Amino acid sequence: MAVRDRIPVPELEPDIRKHSFSEVSLGYTLEIAQEEAKRCLQCKIPTCISGCPVGIDIPGFIKEIVAGNIEKSFRILKSQNYLPAICGRVCPQEVQCEGACVLNKIGKPVNIGALERFVADFAQAQGWSNSNNSETLYKTESKNNISKKVAVVGSGPAGLTVAFELGKIGISVDLYEALHEFGGVLVYGIPEFRLPKDIVKREITALEELGVNFFKNIPIGYAIHPRELMEKYDAIFIGVGAGTPKFMGISGSELNGVYSANEFLTRVNLMKAYKFPEYDTPIRVGKRVVVIGGGNTAMDAARSALRLGAKVTVVYRRTEAEMPARRAEVHHAKEEGIEFLFLTNPVRYLGNEHGKLAGVECIKMELGEPDESGRRKPLPLPDSNFIIEADVVIEAIGTESNRFLLSQFPDLKTNKYGYIVTNEYGQTSIPKVFAGGDIVTGSATVILAMGAGKKAAEGIVKFLLE
Amino acid sequence: MDNERKYNNIIVSKRRLSKGTYEFWITNELVSKNAQPGQFVILRTSETSERIPITIADTNEDKFRIVVKAVGKSTTELCMKNVGEPFYDVVGPLGKPSEINYYGEVVVVGGGVGIAAILPIAKALKNVGNIVKVILGAKSSEEVILKDEFPFADKLTICTDDGSEGIKGTVVDGMIREFEISKPNVIWSVGPARMMERTSFVALENNIPIWVSLNAIMVDGTGMCGGCRVLLRRKEENTVSEEIRYVCVDGPEFDGRFVEWESFISRLQQYKEEEKRAFEKFLEEVGDLSWL
Numbered sequence: 001m002a003v004r005d006r007i008p009v010p011e012l013e014p015d016i017r018k019h020s021f022s023e024v025s026l027g028y029t030l031e032i033a034q035e036e037a038k039r040c041l042q043c044k045i046p047t048c049i050s051g052c053p054v055g056i057d058i059p060g061f062i063k064e065i066v067a068g069n070i071e072k073s074f075r076i077l078k079s080q081n082y083l084p085a086i087c088g089r090v091c092p093q094e095v096q097c098e099g100a101c102v103l104n105k106i107g108k109p110v111n112i113g114a115l116e117r118f119v120a121d122f123a124q125a126q127g128w129s130n131s132n133n134s135e136t137l138y139k140t141e142s143k144n145n146i147s148k149k150v151a152v153v154g155s156g157p158a159g160l161t162v163a164f165e166l167g168k169i170g171i172s173v174d175l176y177e178a179l180h181e182f183g184g185v186l187v188y189g190i191p192e193f194r195l196p197k198d199i200v201k202r203e204i205t206a207l208e209e210l211g212v213n214f215f216k217n218i219p220i221g222y223a224i225h226p227r228e229l230m231e232k233y234d235a236i237f238i239g240v241g242a243g244t245p246k247f248m249g250i251s252g253s254e255l256n257g258v259y260s261a262n263e264f265l266t267r268v269n270l271m272k273a274y275k276f277p278e279y280d281t282p283i284r285v286g287k288r289v290v291v292i293g294g295g296n297t298a299m300d301a302a303r304s305a306l307r308l309g310a311k312v313t314v315v316y317r318r319t320e321a322e323m324p325a326r327r328a329e330v331h332h333a334k335e336e337g338i339e340f341l342f343l344t345n346p347v348r349y350l351g352n353e354h355g356k357l358a359g360v361e362c363i364k365m366e367l368g369e370p371d372e373s374g375r376r377k378p379l380p381l382p383d384s385n386f387i388i389e390a391d392v393v394i395e396a397i398g399t400e401s402n403r404f405l406l407s408q409f410p411d412l413k414t415n416k417y418g419y420i421v422t423n424e425y426g427q428t429s430i431p432k433v434f435a436g437g438d439i440v441t442g443s444a445t446v447i448l449a450m451g452a453g454k455k456a457a458e459g460i461v462k463f464l465l466e
Numbered sequence: 467m468d469n470e471r472k473y474n475n476i477i478v479s480k481r482r483l484s485k486g487t488y489e490f491w492i493t494n495e496l497v498s499k500n501a502q503p504g505q506f507v508i509l510r511t512s513e514t515s516e517r518i519p520i521t522i523a524d525t526n527e528d529k530f531r532i533v534v535k536a537v538g539k540s541t542t543e544l545c546m547k548n549v550g551e552p553f554y555d556v557v558g559p560l561g562k563p564s565e566i567n568y569y570g571e572v573v574v575v576g577g578g579v580g581i582a583a584i585l586p587i588a589k590a591l592k593n594v595g596n597i598v599k600v601i602l603g604a605k606s607s608e609e610v611i612l613k614d615e616f617p618f619a620d621k622l623t624i625c626t627d628d629g630s631e632g633i634k635g636t637v638v639d640g641m642i643r644e645f646e647i648s649k650p651n652v653i654w655s656v657g658p659a660r661m662m663e664r665t666s667f668v669a670l671e672n673n674i675p676i677w678v679s680l681n682a683i684m685v686d687g688t689g690m691c692g693g694c695r696v697l698l699r700r701k702e703e704n705t706v707s708e709e710i711r712y713v714c715v716d717g718p719e720f721d722g723r724f725v726e727w728e729s730f731i732s733r734l735q736q737y738k739e740e741e742k743r744a745f746e747k748f749l750e751e752v753g754d755l756s757w758l
Contacts, residue, residue, distance in 0.1 A: 180555040219557060254733065262690055277740075282744070
């Protein structure tokens with residue numbers, strides 16, 4: 001059987017989006033979505049589902065698109081994935097569902113991500129996702145009305161998922177966030193051009209309508225002691241992320257113009273520095289920006305800096321094949337004119353007499369034997385140093401455990417990297433305390449944090465009913 | 467949790483302490499009940515505001531106090547807030563509390579608005595039995611704010627640049643004079659960066675630990691951005707060890723003898739041009755502010 005080609009998603013032209021924080025991907029129309037949906041072979045044993053961390057019935061929701069029954073499709077999606085509009089946009093589908101699609105054997109996989117997003121956006125436009133419908137939407141759920149109270153600490157993907165899973169079965173949830181906006185990495189980390197903040201806002205609103213109580217500006221551990229939470233709640237979920245940025249630690253790191261990707265992106269996304277001086281928080285890009293790293297965060301930082309008017313070079317110590325970023329992001333970055341220097345690593349930062357960054361000294365690398373991660377280990381090539389002139393450098397080399405809350409919670413067992421130790425249901429060394437997301441696994445993806453949130457919610461319910 | 471009552475962030479009192487310097491009492495039970503000396507809050511004045519870190523200067527039941535000097539757009543906007551108005555956001559308490567212990571004799575130095583920050587620390591040090599000698603400094607007598615609030619001090623020295631009160635000179639002159647009489651076991655010094663740097667040099671020469679409260683540029687205040695990082699450099703015998711610390715979660719207090727002041731002060735200047743631009747635009751909008 002001949003399979004038609006995968007239909008690309010309409011996008012803003014690179015020349016336009018270089019100057020704009022508007023969303024790059026425009027999404028499918030109903031007609032295109034149905035065409036793409038028809039490419040799905042409706043496998044008897046769907047391999048795609050095994051590739052999904054939250055186990056969405058992928059052939060099921062796609063089948064309903066073909067049939068034109070988008071509301072039913074949306075219900076199927078929503079029953080397994082609380083945040084389809086977000087996951088459709090930010091999941092690394094090529095290593096999950098789409099990577100497991102059988103069409104890979106003869107061509108390109110079904111564009112599952114774009115279809116998921118289409119259904120979620122369509123549902124939003126029709127108003128199916130708001131409260132009036134939540135009764136019907138979740139009518140399969142038994143309303144236990146368990147009269148228990150749960151505190152969720154952190155409003156990122158893990159925390160939101162737990163709040164949803166517990167809220168929909170009538171458990172009272174108080175959700176605490178230290179920042180002044182809800183959404184965690186979805187609002188401070190991922191840029192507007194990849195995930196419009198209105199989408200995050202409407203998911204929060206839907207949770208509020210479900211009865212979840214939201215409290216912002218509350219640094220748990222400082223404003224409310226963990227002891228108090230333990231007394232007041234029947235269970236606690238910790239989803240505070242792995243938000244502390246790592247630095248290369250090379251000479252010159254204290255110079256002005258050296259940013260962590262977290263700081264750069266938080267200024268741009270959460271504080272809206274791209275609208276300075278209308279918004280008060282400033283950001284510096286200068287003329288030339290060097291971004292260090294090969295993950296999604298590096299791509300987000302690079303593409304944000306480009307949109308602020310800089311010429312941007314990404315420096316990565318391995319080759320393009322080893323880049324952990326979503327394929328689509330690398331592709332978009334290249335289209336927009338971002339330069340990549342592979343097999344290159346910075347060794348020190350050079351400053352001028354005012355303590356400002358002037359350049360990045362780099363060294364060329366080559367790939368040696370595979371290391372414990374299975375990837376070939378990059379090794380420096382002697383005497384290959386060279387200098388890139390730069391006004392700003394953004395380090396996007398990963399994050400580590402945020403000790404902010406944990407330092408106030410010494411009884412909680414952590415591993416040698418400072419992440420919380422849990423069982424498969426997210427239960428920690430303290431029975432009524434559960435955890436999930438990056439604070440357990442280390443820096444990972446939105447969908448894995450959501451998967452952990454679902455599992456922890458299951459664990460919490462079991463614990464509460466015991 | 468009763469959101470309305472517990473932390474509505476409303477200004478319940480405002481007082482002008484000197485030109486462009488104001489004291490505010492703000493309702494927020496989470497801050498007031500939990501704050502310890504040395505900790506800070508982050509405020510936002512509006513939807514478009516920066517996150518502004520400010521040391522907590524006192525607490526009383528459901529209220530806490532801050533003292534702010536109008537120097538740029540954000541602090542000026544803050545100082546223009548009036549009684550009855552709420553802050554857009556208040557987060558806190560943040561940062562590690564001061565290490566309040568019995569040390570014996572302690573010298574506590576406050577300069578400019580740093581006087582407000584040093585007050586709760588000095589009080590707490592006194593409460594655990596230390597001999598607390600306070601040195602306050604400013605340009606002139608009227609800028610030595612809150613000087614009436616130190617009656618508990620074992621000794622109070624005032625230094626003014628113009629000699630309008632106390633010693634004519636800076637707090638460094640006051641410190642050196644004090645050390646001629648007796649040397650303390652530990653020092654606290656809070657004020658402008660240059661003042662903290664100079665007092666730290668004096669402490670280093672005398673080999674006395676000195677806590678300074680660093681006013682680094684921050685965004686989140688919870689260890690997530692690293693913008694407030696400070697380089698600490700320890701020289702021992704023939705070795706030099708360096709470490710990067712975050713002011714928001716590892717501080718704000720550090721031993722000033724080990725702070726690498728040059729890069730710290732240069733990092734404070736990193737948005738100088740943007741700050742100037744924002745302030746000029748703001749002044750065009752609000753007009754003359756000489757009354758503030």
